[in-house]
Amino acid sequence: MQAFSIPLMAGEVNAILRKEKQQLRVPVQPQPNNSEDAKKLNIPFQVGDQIWIQENWAAHWSYNDASPEECQSPNTDDDNYWYQADGIGSKGSKGSPSSLRGTWRLAETMPQFVSRLHLIVEKVWIEQIKDISEDSARAMGFIPEFFKNVKQQELGEDYQATAKDAFLEDWEQFRGELDLWTYAIEFSLDADKSTLHPAFLNDRETLSYKVDCSIKDTQTEDLKELSYTTEDKSLVCALEHVLVEEFKNDFKDLSHDFNNLGEFFKIIDIESIRYIQELNHIDLDFEVRAKNKRVSIKVELLSL
Structure with a gap:
């Protein structure tokens, strides 16, 4: 069993917290040239592996000059961490007010001891973004109502948008290529290791x-x-x-x-x-x- 870290944006974190997101997409590096090459890839993720989520975060202001790994005291009961996905006015993990919050840090810098979301890999496969199914798009946290295509006239007023439409639109806008090969990961939440908002x-x-x-x-x-x-x-x-x-x-x-x-x-x-x-x-x-x-x-x- 291996453990991996994956950085997510605030919207994705909140979708997991609301139990609306049960899948992840991780780009394959390097990208295969075609589907035949994709079939030959060794998938690093296996069923049962653990994933701890990184997100934009902050520690107590007294840690502002410390490295991420140093933002932990010998007495962990003293530690306070803030998560940007909760809103800038939210309290820390130990209930401290936002006035004590230090500098916001990027998700990629989050150490494992700060992570509040721990996932278990239930299923994994290789798939191009454009080939996502409707069920998988919903499992990614999307619903048809999120579709906001500005070229709606080209589709016709009677066009019924799908969750896949919403997902592909969002991916193309914020992530890029729809031909991208990815590891598609279906996960469950490890509630015992995760620290969730009540x-x-x-x-x-x-x-x-x-x-x-x-x-x-x-x-x-x-x-x-x-x-x-x-x-x-x-x-x-x-x-x-x-x-x-x-x-x-x-x-x-x-x-x-x-x-x-x-x-x-x-x-x-x-x-x-x-x-x-x-x-x-x-x-x-x-x-x-x-x-x-x-x-x-x-x-x-x-x-x-």
Whole structure:
């Protein structure tokens, strides 16, 4: 069994935290010339291998002049680490305020003792990016609503986007070539070694929320009001249940107002958990606008 480190961007880290991402794509180096050469490659990753995730991070300000490996005290209970994916105002891993946070450091510099996400390889194969399946695109954390092709007129207004469309668009914009050969890795989360935000431990907590949603069409003045009580869910799951699952057609325009709709949920959730942890209650009341829709949402925590 081997251990590997893989650096990820904030959006990918959050997708793992929300349990929306179960696959990774790692470029093959050097690239094979053709599919025949690709078949002959020795895959470095094997089932059962461990992967620890690197992400943009910071230590206590007193470590600003220290190397990454030196950002650990003899007494590990004193160590505090911040993760940029949690938001710049978030508390450290030991609860310290952001005012004590040191300089942000690149993901590639993160030592293993700082990593909070540990994965186990369940399956691995070699695949070109362009050949990804619809199921794998969803396992990469993408949904059709993320597709934002500016050339939509070429596809036609009736074109039904797919998760694969969204993934390929994102890869081409931020990563490059769609002909790239990659190691496709399906993983599970090692919950015993990972340090997860309590909001995402859906299978280890019992939370009930009352979610009231009011949807107003500003052109027709039509008003739709709904109320849900969700059980055994994090707030992120509760909101997604209402906004994404129940009203994905009504909110097609909404996803275009955010680079990633999930990022919006994450921001809301971090704030809510602060209320839960410090005040033992929650009372959120916010509004989202998208073109001709205005959505008012009230959330009340019913039980811990």
